[in-house]
Amino acid sequence: MKRKERAAETEAALKAAAKRVFAERGYLNTKIADITAEAGRAAGSFYNHFAGKEALLEALLADMATEGDSAASAPGHLSDFTDPEAVRQHIEVSVRLYREHAATIRAVQEAALVSENFAGTLARFAGSEMADILGHVTCVTDAGRRLPAPPETALRMVYSLVHAFLQIRRQPADALSDEEVTEALTRFVYRGLNGCDF
Amino acid sequence: MKRKERAAETEAALKAAAKRVFAERGYLNTKIADITAEAGRAAGSFYNHFAGKEALLEALLADMATEGDSAASAPGHLSDFTDPEAVRQHIEVSVRLYREHAATIRAVQEAALVSENFAGTLARFAGSEMADILGHVTCVTDAGRRLPAPPETALRMVYSLVHAFLQIRRQPADALSDEEVTEALTRFVYRGLNGCDF
DNA sequence: ACTTTCACTGAATTTAGATTCAGTATGTTG
DNA sequence: CAACATACTGAATCTAAATTCAGTGAAAGT
Numbered sequence: 001m002k003r004k005e006r007a008a009e010t011e012a013a014l015k016a017a018a019k020r021v022f023a024e025r026g027y028l029n030t031k032i033a034d035i036t037a038e039a040g041r042a043a044g045s046f047y048n049h050f051a052g053k054e055a056l057l058e059a060l061l062a063d064m065a066t067e068g069d070s071a072a073s074a075p076g077h078l079s080d081f082t083d084p085e086a087v088r089q090h091i092e093v094s095v096r097l098y099r100e101h102a103a104t105i106r107a108v109q110e111a112a113l114v115s116e117n118f119a120g121t122l123a124r125f126a127g128s129e130m131a132d133i134l135g136h137v138t139c140v141t142d143a144g145r146r147l148p149a150p151p152e153t154a155l156r157m158v159y160s161l162v163h164a165f166l167q168i169r170r171q172p173a174d175a176l177s178d179e180e181v182t183e184a185l186t187r188f189v190y191r192g193l194n195g196c197d198f
Numbered sequence: 199m200k201r202k203e204r205a206a207e208t209e210a211a212l213k214a215a216a217k218r219v220f221a222e223r224g225y226l227n228t229k230i231a232d233i234t235a236e237a238g239r240a241a242g243s244f245y246n247h248f249a250g251k252e253a254l255l256e257a258l259l260a261d262m263a264t265e266g267d268s269a270a271s272a273p274g275h276l277s278d279f280t281d282p283e284a285v286r287q288h289i290e291v292s293v294r295l296y297r298e299h300a301a302t303i304r305a306v307q308e309a310a311l312v313s314e315n316f317a318g319t320l321a322r323f324a325g326s327e328m329a330d331i332l333g334h335v336t337c338v339t340d341a342g343r344r345l346p347a348p349p350e351t352a353l354r355m356v357y358s359l360v361h362a363f364l365q366i367r368r369q370p371a372d373a374l375s376d377e378e379v380t381e382a383l384t385r386f387v388y389r390g391l392n393g394c395d396f
Numbered sequence: 397a398c399t400t401t402c403a404c405t406g407a408a409t410t411t412a413g414a415t416t417c418a419g420t421a422t423g424t425t426g
Numbered sequence: 427c428a429a430c431a432t433a434c435t436g437a438a439t440c441t442a443a444a445t446t447c448a449g450t451g452a453a454a455g456t
Contacts, residue, residue, distance in 0.1 A: 001453095001454095002452085002453060002454090003401085003402060003403070003452085003453055003454075006402095006403065006404090006452095006453090007402085007403060007404095010403075010404080026311055026312075028226065028311055028312050029311075029312055031442090031443065031444085032443080032444065032445085033443080033444090041404080041405085042404065042405040042406055043405085043406065043407095043444095043445095044404075044405060044406065044407095044445080044446075044447080045403080045404055045405070045406095046444095046445095047444095047445070047446080048402095048403065048404070052444080052445090053444090110311060113224055113226060113227075113308060113311075114224070114226050114227055199423095199424095200422085200423060200424090201422085201423055201424075201431085201432065201433070204422090204423090204433065204434090205432085205433060205434095208433075208434080229412090229413065229414085230413080230414065230415085231413080231414090239434075239435085240434065240435040240436055241414095241415095241435085241436065241437095242415080242416075242417080242434075242435060242436065242437095243433080243434055243435070243436095244414095244415095245414095245415070245416080246432095246433065246434070250414080250415090251414090
Protein backbone atom coordinates (compact mmCIF):
# COMPACT_ATOMS: atom_id res chain seq x y z
CA MET A 1 0.00 0.00 0.00
CA LYS A 2 2.81 2.42 -0.70
CA ARG A 3 0.80 4.22 -3.33
CA LYS A 4 -1.97 5.39 -1.03
CA GLU A 5 0.53 6.24 1.65
CA ARG A 6 2.39 8.41 -0.79
CA ALA A 7 -0.82 10.12 -1.89
CA ALA A 8 -1.87 10.75 1.69
CA GLU A 9 1.55 12.14 2.43
CA THR A 10 1.33 14.54 -0.49
CA GLU A 11 -2.13 15.65 0.50
CA ALA A 12 -1.00 16.27 4.06
CA ALA A 13 2.04 18.15 2.79
CA LEU A 14 -0.19 20.36 0.65
CA LYS A 15 -2.52 21.08 3.55
CA ALA A 16 0.33 21.89 5.90
CA ALA A 17 1.99 24.06 3.28
CA ALA A 18 -1.29 25.85 2.64
CA LYS A 19 -1.74 26.60 6.35
CA ARG A 20 1.74 28.06 6.55
CA VAL A 21 1.39 30.13 3.42
CA PHE A 22 -2.13 31.31 4.29
CA ALA A 23 -0.90 32.41 7.71
CA GLU A 24 1.95 34.30 6.16
CA ARG A 25 0.41 35.93 3.10
CA GLY A 26 -3.31 35.45 3.56
CA TYR A 27 -5.63 33.29 1.53
CA LEU A 28 -6.37 35.66 -1.31
CA ASN A 29 -2.75 36.54 -1.86
CA THR A 30 -1.76 32.91 -2.12
CA LYS A 31 -1.43 31.30 -5.55
CA ILE A 32 -1.78 27.58 -6.09
CA ALA A 33 1.84 27.67 -7.20
CA ASP A 34 2.84 29.11 -3.79
CA ILE A 35 1.29 26.15 -2.04
CA THR A 36 2.82 23.51 -4.27
CA ALA A 37 6.21 25.22 -4.08
CA GLU A 38 6.03 25.36 -0.26
CA ALA A 39 5.06 21.68 -0.25
CA GLY A 40 7.87 20.87 -2.67
CA ARG A 41 5.59 19.42 -5.33
CA ALA A 42 4.89 20.19 -8.95
CA ALA A 43 2.25 22.73 -9.86
CA GLY A 44 -0.16 20.25 -11.37
CA SER A 45 0.06 17.98 -8.35
CA PHE A 46 -2.39 20.16 -6.51
CA TYR A 47 -5.27 19.06 -8.71
CA ASN A 48 -4.69 15.41 -7.96
CA HIS A 49 -5.96 16.15 -4.47
CA PHE A 50 -8.22 19.19 -4.56
CA ALA A 51 -10.63 20.59 -7.09
CA GLY A 52 -9.33 24.09 -6.39
CA LYS A 53 -8.31 26.50 -3.67
CA GLU A 54 -11.79 26.56 -2.16
CA ALA A 55 -11.93 22.79 -1.95
CA LEU A 56 -8.63 22.80 -0.09
CA LEU A 57 -9.98 25.35 2.36
CA GLU A 58 -13.05 23.23 2.95
CA ALA A 59 -10.75 20.32 3.79
CA LEU A 60 -8.86 22.49 6.29
CA LEU A 61 -12.17 23.50 7.82
CA ALA A 62 -13.26 19.90 8.16
CA ASP A 63 -10.02 19.03 9.95
CA MET A 64 -10.45 21.98 12.26
CA ALA A 65 -14.04 21.07 13.06
CA THR A 66 -13.15 17.58 14.26
CA GLU A 67 -10.27 18.90 16.41
CA GLY A 68 -12.43 21.67 17.81
CA ASP A 69 -15.28 19.38 18.72
CA SER A 70 -13.08 17.08 20.73
CA ALA A 71 -11.53 20.01 22.60
CA ALA A 72 -14.95 21.45 23.39
CA SER A 73 -16.13 18.20 24.91
CA ALA A 74 -13.04 17.79 27.10
CA PRO A 75 -13.82 17.03 30.78
CA GLY A 76 -14.03 19.94 33.17
CA HIS A 77 -14.55 22.39 30.35
CA LEU A 78 -17.73 23.82 31.80
CA SER A 79 -18.48 24.37 35.47
CA ASP A 80 -19.78 27.04 37.85
CA PHE A 81 -20.05 30.44 36.21
CA THR A 82 -20.88 32.50 39.24
CA ASP A 83 -17.21 32.16 40.09
CA PRO A 84 -14.90 34.61 38.29
CA GLU A 85 -12.12 32.05 38.16
CA ALA A 86 -14.40 29.55 36.45
CA VAL A 87 -15.44 32.19 33.95
CA ARG A 88 -11.83 32.93 33.25
CA GLN A 89 -10.94 29.27 32.68
CA HIS A 90 -13.91 28.79 30.43
CA ILE A 91 -12.97 31.78 28.32
CA GLU A 92 -9.35 30.71 28.18
CA VAL A 93 -10.36 27.56 26.38
CA SER A 94 -12.42 29.46 23.84
CA VAL A 95 -9.65 31.96 23.26
CA ARG A 96 -7.11 29.23 22.74
CA LEU A 97 -9.33 27.39 20.28
CA TYR A 98 -9.90 30.51 18.25
CA ARG A 99 -6.28 31.46 18.39
CA GLU A 100 -5.01 28.07 17.29
CA HIS A 101 -7.18 28.11 14.22
CA ALA A 102 -6.99 31.82 13.57
CA ALA A 103 -5.15 31.39 10.27
CA THR A 104 -7.74 29.01 8.87
CA ILE A 105 -10.65 31.05 10.18
CA ARG A 106 -9.24 34.14 8.59
CA ALA A 107 -8.69 32.28 5.36
CA VAL A 108 -12.36 31.34 5.32
CA GLN A 109 -13.31 34.92 5.91
CA GLU A 110 -11.15 36.09 3.07
CA ALA A 111 -12.73 33.43 0.90
CA ALA A 112 -16.20 34.54 1.99
CA LEU A 113 -15.27 38.06 0.98
CA VAL A 114 -14.88 37.00 -2.61
CA SER A 115 -16.94 33.85 -3.01
CA GLU A 116 -20.62 33.80 -2.13
CA ASN A 117 -20.11 30.15 -1.28
CA PHE A 118 -18.20 30.62 1.96
CA ALA A 119 -20.43 33.20 3.60
CA GLY A 120 -22.45 30.62 5.50
CA THR A 121 -19.64 28.27 6.37
CA LEU A 122 -17.97 30.52 8.90
CA ALA A 123 -21.20 31.46 10.63
CA ARG A 124 -21.85 27.79 11.26
CA PHE A 125 -18.39 27.23 12.69
CA ALA A 126 -18.47 30.31 14.91
CA GLY A 127 -21.82 29.22 16.25
CA SER A 128 -20.60 25.82 17.37
CA GLU A 129 -17.38 27.17 18.87
CA MET A 130 -19.18 29.68 21.00
CA ALA A 131 -22.14 27.53 21.89
CA ASP A 132 -21.33 27.29 25.58
CA ILE A 133 -20.57 30.96 26.11
CA LEU A 134 -23.86 31.73 24.46
CA GLY A 135 -25.76 29.23 26.53
CA HIS A 136 -24.10 30.74 29.55
CA VAL A 137 -25.20 34.28 28.76
CA THR A 138 -28.76 33.41 27.92
CA CYS A 139 -29.33 31.21 30.93
CA VAL A 140 -28.67 34.17 33.18
CA THR A 141 -32.12 35.56 32.53
CA ASP A 142 -33.56 32.30 33.80
CA ALA A 143 -31.75 32.82 37.07
CA GLY A 144 -33.36 36.25 37.22
CA ARG A 145 -30.14 38.22 37.18
CA ARG A 146 -29.80 41.58 35.54
CA LEU A 147 -28.17 41.71 32.12
CA PRO A 148 -26.59 44.80 30.60
CA ALA A 149 -28.84 44.29 27.59
CA PRO A 150 -31.57 41.92 26.34
CA PRO A 151 -30.21 38.38 26.03
CA GLU A 152 -30.06 38.39 22.23
CA THR A 153 -28.09 41.61 22.22
CA ALA A 154 -25.80 40.50 25.01
CA LEU A 155 -25.17 37.33 23.08
CA ARG A 156 -24.13 39.25 20.02
CA MET A 157 -21.99 41.55 22.11
CA VAL A 158 -20.03 38.61 23.45
CA TYR A 159 -19.64 37.28 19.93
CA SER A 160 -18.41 40.66 18.82
CA LEU A 161 -15.91 40.85 21.62
CA VAL A 162 -14.37 37.50 20.88
CA HIS A 163 -14.16 38.25 17.21
CA ALA A 164 -12.86 41.74 17.78
CA PHE A 165 -10.13 40.87 20.21
CA LEU A 166 -9.03 37.98 18.06
CA GLN A 167 -9.41 40.12 14.96
CA ILE A 168 -11.91 37.86 13.35
CA ARG A 169 -14.54 39.51 11.26
CA ARG A 170 -18.17 38.68 11.82
CA GLN A 171 -20.84 38.14 9.25
CA PRO A 172 -23.26 40.95 8.37
CA ALA A 173 -26.11 38.61 9.28
CA ASP A 174 -25.72 39.22 12.99
CA ALA A 175 -24.70 42.84 12.76
CA LEU A 176 -25.71 45.11 15.61
CA SER A 177 -27.80 48.23 15.01
CA ASP A 178 -26.40 51.69 15.63
CA GLU A 179 -28.49 51.93 18.78
CA GLU A 180 -27.14 48.67 20.14
CA VAL A 181 -23.59 49.71 19.34
CA THR A 182 -24.03 53.02 21.08
CA GLU A 183 -25.63 51.37 24.08
CA ALA A 184 -22.91 48.75 24.42
CA LEU A 185 -20.05 51.18 23.99
CA THR A 186 -21.58 53.66 26.37
CA ARG A 187 -21.88 51.09 29.11
CA PHE A 188 -18.43 49.75 28.47
CA VAL A 189 -16.74 53.13 28.47
CA TYR A 190 -18.75 54.48 31.38
CA ARG A 191 -18.04 51.46 33.50
CA GLY A 192 -14.41 51.65 32.55
CA LEU A 193 -14.37 55.22 33.74
CA ASN A 194 -16.46 55.02 36.82
CA GLY A 195 -16.19 51.40 37.84
CA CYS A 196 -19.93 51.04 38.15
CA ASP A 197 -23.14 50.64 36.22
CA PHE A 198 -25.73 53.36 35.76
CA MET B 199 -15.33 75.36 -20.04
CA LYS B 200 -17.63 72.53 -21.01
CA ARG B 201 -14.76 70.13 -21.50
CA LYS B 202 -13.48 70.23 -17.92
CA GLU B 203 -17.02 70.16 -16.60
CA ARG B 204 -17.68 67.03 -18.55
CA ALA B 205 -14.47 65.45 -17.31
CA ALA B 206 -15.28 66.34 -13.71
CA GLU B 207 -18.75 64.96 -14.15
CA THR B 208 -17.40 61.67 -15.44
CA GLU B 209 -14.92 61.43 -12.60
CA ALA B 210 -17.67 62.07 -10.06
CA ALA B 211 -19.89 59.52 -11.77
CA LEU B 212 -17.11 56.94 -11.59
CA LYS B 213 -16.52 57.63 -7.90
CA ALA B 214 -20.20 57.45 -7.06
CA ALA B 215 -20.61 54.28 -9.09
CA ALA B 216 -17.58 52.76 -7.37
CA LYS B 217 -19.03 53.51 -3.92
CA ARG B 218 -22.30 51.86 -4.84
CA VAL B 219 -20.70 48.81 -6.37
CA PHE B 220 -18.13 48.44 -3.57
CA ALA B 221 -20.92 48.58 -1.01
CA GLU B 222 -22.87 45.93 -2.86
CA ARG B 223 -20.22 43.45 -3.96
CA GLY B 224 -17.12 44.49 -2.03
CA TYR B 225 -13.92 45.96 -3.36
CA LEU B 226 -12.15 42.79 -4.39
CA ASN B 227 -15.14 41.39 -6.20
CA THR B 228 -15.55 44.53 -8.25
CA LYS B 229 -14.08 44.67 -11.74
CA ILE B 230 -13.16 47.92 -13.42
CA ALA B 231 -15.82 47.01 -15.98
CA ASP B 232 -18.44 46.87 -13.20
CA ILE B 233 -17.64 50.43 -12.20
CA THR B 234 -17.70 51.85 -15.71
CA ALA B 235 -20.91 49.97 -16.48
CA GLU B 236 -22.59 51.30 -13.33
CA ALA B 237 -21.41 54.79 -14.25
CA GLY B 238 -22.67 54.32 -17.78
CA ARG B 239 -19.29 54.87 -19.41
CA ALA B 240 -17.02 52.86 -21.65
CA ALA B 241 -14.50 50.48 -20.15
CA GLY B 242 -11.46 52.45 -21.20
CA SER B 243 -12.87 55.68 -19.79
CA PHE B 244 -11.79 54.66 -16.31
CA TYR B 245 -8.13 55.15 -17.15
CA ASN B 246 -8.69 58.74 -18.23
CA HIS B 247 -9.29 59.49 -14.58
CA PHE B 248 -7.54 56.94 -12.41
CA ALA B 249 -4.34 54.95 -12.75
CA GLY B 250 -6.12 51.85 -11.44
CA LYS B 251 -8.51 50.53 -8.82
CA GLU B 252 -6.19 51.44 -5.96
CA ALA B 253 -5.84 55.01 -7.19
CA LEU B 254 -9.61 55.32 -7.24
CA LEU B 255 -9.80 54.04 -3.69
CA GLU B 256 -7.21 56.56 -2.59
CA ALA B 257 -9.35 59.29 -4.11
CA LEU B 258 -12.40 58.03 -2.18
CA LEU B 259 -10.32 58.01 0.99
CA ALA B 260 -9.20 61.57 0.41
CA ASP B 261 -12.82 62.68 0.00
CA MET B 262 -13.80 60.85 3.15
CA ALA B 263 -10.94 62.38 5.14
CA THR B 264 -12.01 65.93 4.37
CA GLU B 265 -15.65 65.17 5.23
CA GLY B 266 -14.67 63.33 8.40
CA ASP B 267 -12.40 66.08 9.65
CA SER B 268 -15.10 68.71 9.39
CA ALA B 269 -17.59 66.49 11.26
CA ALA B 270 -15.08 65.78 14.02
CA SER B 271 -14.47 69.48 14.63
CA ALA B 272 -18.19 70.30 14.88
CA PRO B 273 -19.10 72.39 17.96
CA GLY B 274 -20.32 70.62 21.07
CA HIS B 275 -18.75 67.35 19.98
CA LEU B 276 -16.87 66.84 23.21
CA SER B 277 -18.03 67.74 26.69
CA ASP B 278 -18.29 66.27 30.20
CA PHE B 279 -17.62 62.58 30.34
CA THR B 280 -18.52 61.86 33.91
CA ASP B 281 -22.10 62.09 32.70
CA PRO B 282 -23.46 58.92 31.04
CA GLU B 283 -25.59 60.98 28.68
CA ALA B 284 -22.56 62.93 27.48
CA VAL B 285 -20.68 59.67 26.94
CA ARG B 286 -23.54 58.36 24.90
CA GLN B 287 -23.72 61.44 22.72
CA HIS B 288 -20.01 61.41 22.15
CA ILE B 289 -20.07 57.79 21.11
CA GLU B 290 -23.08 58.35 18.88
CA VAL B 291 -21.06 60.75 16.77
CA SER B 292 -18.20 58.30 16.40
CA VAL B 293 -20.55 55.48 15.54
CA ARG B 294 -22.28 57.57 12.90
CA LEU B 295 -19.00 58.63 11.33
CA TYR B 296 -17.82 55.05 11.10
CA ARG B 297 -21.15 53.85 9.84
CA GLU B 298 -21.46 56.49 7.11
CA HIS B 299 -18.11 55.57 5.66
CA ALA B 300 -18.30 51.88 6.38
CA ALA B 301 -18.32 50.89 2.71
CA THR B 302 -15.18 52.84 1.90
CA ILE B 303 -13.43 51.74 5.08
CA ARG B 304 -14.19 48.16 4.31
CA ALA B 305 -12.99 48.64 0.75
CA VAL B 306 -9.67 49.88 2.10
CA GLN B 307 -9.44 46.87 4.37
CA GLU B 308 -10.09 44.53 1.51
CA ALA B 309 -7.45 46.34 -0.48
CA ALA B 310 -5.03 46.06 2.43
CA LEU B 311 -5.69 42.33 2.50
CA VAL B 312 -4.21 41.95 -0.94
CA SER B 313 -1.95 44.94 -1.46
CA GLU B 314 0.86 45.67 0.96
CA ASN B 315 0.34 49.31 0.02
CA PHE B 316 -2.92 49.88 1.86
CA ALA B 317 -2.03 48.31 5.19
CA GLY B 318 -0.89 51.57 6.74
CA THR B 319 -3.54 53.81 5.24
CA LEU B 320 -6.40 52.43 7.30
CA ALA B 321 -4.51 52.53 10.58
CA ARG B 322 -3.89 56.22 10.02
CA PHE B 323 -7.53 56.91 9.30
CA ALA B 324 -8.82 54.90 12.23
CA GLY B 325 -6.40 56.72 14.50
CA SER B 326 -7.64 60.17 13.56
CA GLU B 327 -11.30 59.19 13.73
CA MET B 328 -10.99 57.79 17.20
CA ALA B 329 -8.64 60.40 18.57
CA ASP B 330 -11.11 61.84 21.07
CA ILE B 331 -12.36 58.54 22.43
CA LEU B 332 -8.76 57.59 23.02
CA GLY B 333 -7.96 60.86 24.68
CA HIS B 334 -10.98 60.29 26.85
CA VAL B 335 -9.92 56.87 28.04
CA THR B 336 -6.34 57.80 28.75
CA CYS B 337 -7.18 60.98 30.63
CA VAL B 338 -9.04 58.92 33.19
CA THR B 339 -5.83 57.74 34.81
CA ASP B 340 -4.85 61.36 35.31
CA ALA B 341 -8.04 61.89 37.29
CA GLY B 342 -6.97 58.96 39.46
CA ARG B 343 -9.98 56.75 38.69
CA ARG B 344 -9.80 53.01 38.54
CA LEU B 345 -9.61 51.49 35.07
CA PRO B 346 -10.52 47.89 34.20
CA ALA B 347 -7.06 47.51 32.71
CA PRO B 348 -3.85 49.52 32.16
CA PRO B 349 -4.58 52.55 29.97
CA GLU B 350 -2.90 51.16 26.86
CA THR B 351 -4.91 47.97 27.07
CA ALA B 352 -8.16 49.78 27.81
CA LEU B 353 -7.49 51.96 24.82
CA ARG B 354 -7.11 49.00 22.57
CA MET B 355 -10.17 47.38 24.06
CA VAL B 356 -12.26 50.38 23.10
CA TYR B 357 -10.76 50.33 19.63
CA SER B 358 -11.59 46.66 19.40
CA LEU B 359 -15.15 47.23 20.47
CA VAL B 360 -15.82 49.91 17.91
CA HIS B 361 -14.27 47.89 15.17
CA ALA B 362 -16.00 44.72 16.26
CA PHE B 363 -19.48 46.12 16.56
CA LEU B 364 -19.09 47.93 13.26
CA GLN B 365 -17.47 44.87 11.75
CA ILE B 366 -14.30 46.66 10.85
CA ARG B 367 -11.15 44.66 11.10
CA ARG B 368 -8.20 45.98 13.03
CA GLN B 369 -4.56 45.84 12.08
CA PRO B 370 -2.33 43.13 13.57
CA ALA B 371 -0.06 45.91 14.84
CA ASP B 372 -2.30 46.62 17.82
CA ALA B 373 -3.43 43.09 18.46
CA LEU B 374 -4.09 42.07 22.03
CA SER B 375 -2.28 39.19 23.68
CA ASP B 376 -4.14 36.05 24.76
CA GLU B 377 -3.85 37.16 28.36
CA GLU B 378 -5.36 40.54 27.61
CA VAL B 379 -8.16 38.94 25.64
CA THR B 380 -8.97 36.53 28.45
CA GLU B 381 -8.85 39.28 31.04
CA ALA B 382 -11.12 41.59 29.06
CA LEU B 383 -13.64 38.91 28.20
CA THR B 384 -13.73 37.60 31.73
CA ARG B 385 -14.55 40.98 33.15
CA PHE B 386 -17.07 41.70 30.46
CA VAL B 387 -18.91 38.42 30.85
CA TYR B 388 -18.72 38.38 34.64
CA ARG B 389 -20.07 41.91 34.86
CA GLY B 390 -22.76 41.07 32.41
CA LEU B 391 -23.75 38.16 34.63
CA ASN B 392 -23.39 39.67 38.03
CA GLY B 393 -23.71 43.38 37.39
CA CYS B 394 -20.56 44.14 39.35
CA ASP B 395 -16.79 44.07 39.23
CA PHE B 396 -14.59 41.60 41.10
C1' DA C 397 8.55 -11.19 -15.47
C1' DC C 398 4.91 -8.59 -17.75
C1' DT C 399 1.12 -5.68 -17.71
C1' DT C 400 -1.64 -2.39 -15.68
C1' DT C 401 -2.61 1.29 -12.64
C1' DC C 402 -1.70 5.35 -10.38
C1' DA C 403 0.69 9.51 -8.38
C1' DC C 404 3.27 12.77 -9.95
C1' DT C 405 5.45 16.14 -13.25
C1' DG C 406 5.80 20.44 -15.78
C1' DA C 407 5.12 22.47 -20.17
C1' DA C 408 1.14 24.00 -22.80
C1' DT C 409 -3.43 25.83 -22.78
C1' DT C 410 -7.19 28.54 -21.15
C1' DT C 411 -9.28 32.21 -18.93
C1' DA C 412 -10.56 36.37 -16.61
C1' DG C 413 -9.62 40.68 -16.35
C1' DA C 414 -6.66 44.82 -16.61
C1' DT C 415 -4.76 47.87 -19.73
C1' DT C 416 -3.87 50.15 -24.13
C1' DC C 417 -4.65 52.84 -28.09
C1' DA C 418 -6.29 54.21 -32.67
C1' DG C 419 -10.56 56.23 -33.87
C1' DT C 420 -14.56 59.45 -33.18
C1' DA C 421 -17.07 63.32 -31.78
C1' DT C 422 -17.37 67.35 -29.44
C1' DG C 423 -15.47 71.63 -27.62
C1' DT C 424 -11.93 75.29 -28.04
C1' DT C 425 -8.80 78.51 -30.08
C1' DG C 426 -6.99 81.79 -33.46
C1' DC D 427 -14.53 78.85 -40.24
C1' DA D 428 -10.53 76.11 -40.17
C1' DA D 429 -7.18 73.77 -37.24
C1' DC D 430 -6.47 71.87 -33.05
C1' DA D 431 -7.17 69.68 -28.58
C1' DT D 432 -9.14 66.41 -25.59
C1' DA D 433 -12.79 63.36 -23.39
C1' DC D 434 -14.66 59.42 -24.57
C1' DT D 435 -15.21 54.81 -26.92
C1' DG D 436 -14.66 49.87 -27.35
C1' DA D 437 -12.24 46.40 -29.75
C1' DA D 438 -7.60 44.56 -29.50
C1' DT D 439 -3.75 43.37 -26.63
C1' DC D 440 -1.40 41.92 -22.63
C1' DT D 441 -0.78 39.43 -18.32
C1' DA D 442 -1.00 36.61 -14.35
C1' DA D 443 -2.78 32.80 -12.80
C1' DA D 444 -5.70 28.69 -12.91
C1' DT D 445 -6.23 24.49 -15.06
C1' DT D 446 -5.26 20.63 -18.16
C1' DC D 447 -3.02 16.67 -19.91
C1' DA D 448 0.39 13.73 -22.29
C1' DG D 449 4.39 11.75 -20.50
C1' DT D 450 7.27 9.29 -16.75
C1' DG D 451 8.44 6.01 -13.39
C1' DA D 452 7.33 3.45 -9.45
C1' DA D 453 4.05 0.14 -7.22
C1' DA D 454 0.32 -3.45 -7.64
C1' DG D 455 -1.73 -7.12 -9.68
C1' DT D 456 -1.45 -11.52 -12.37
